[in-house]
Amino acid sequence: MSGQSPGRYPRLRPGETGWKCRCPRCGKGALYRGLLTVVDHCSMCELDLSPHDTGDGASVFVIFILGTLVVPMAYWFETVFSPPIWAHLLVWPPIIILLAIALLRPVKATLIAYHFKNLRHKYDE
Helix, strand or coil: CCCCCHHHCCCCCHHHHHHCCECCCCCCCECEECCCEECCECCCCCCECCCCCCCCHHHHHHHHHHHHHHHHHHHHHHHHHCCCHHHHHHHHHHHHHHHHHHHHHHHHHHHHHHHHHHCHHHHCC
């Protein structure tokens, strides 16, 4: 740590820093290196981010969100247009993949931010 006191950082809202994919302590440093690789330390406040592991939590939330969105859209598509099965196979996989990639980063970052918020006492010295 860079010798800064823990009280110097404001308490940030986890949802806001998560959806911006920023450091949960300072809200300024980038959280990711690459697509889903969490950086070891924040480039701004030097918070050690290595212990923040969301496991499969972000994936589960994204699956539930996508299921809630895609299943009704596929049902509507089927009832209105009655397309052949190959049309479903052509339309839905790209939509699901793009939405999953778009949602996975902010959902994982939000879980990391909540993890930091609830266990802040372990990270502030």
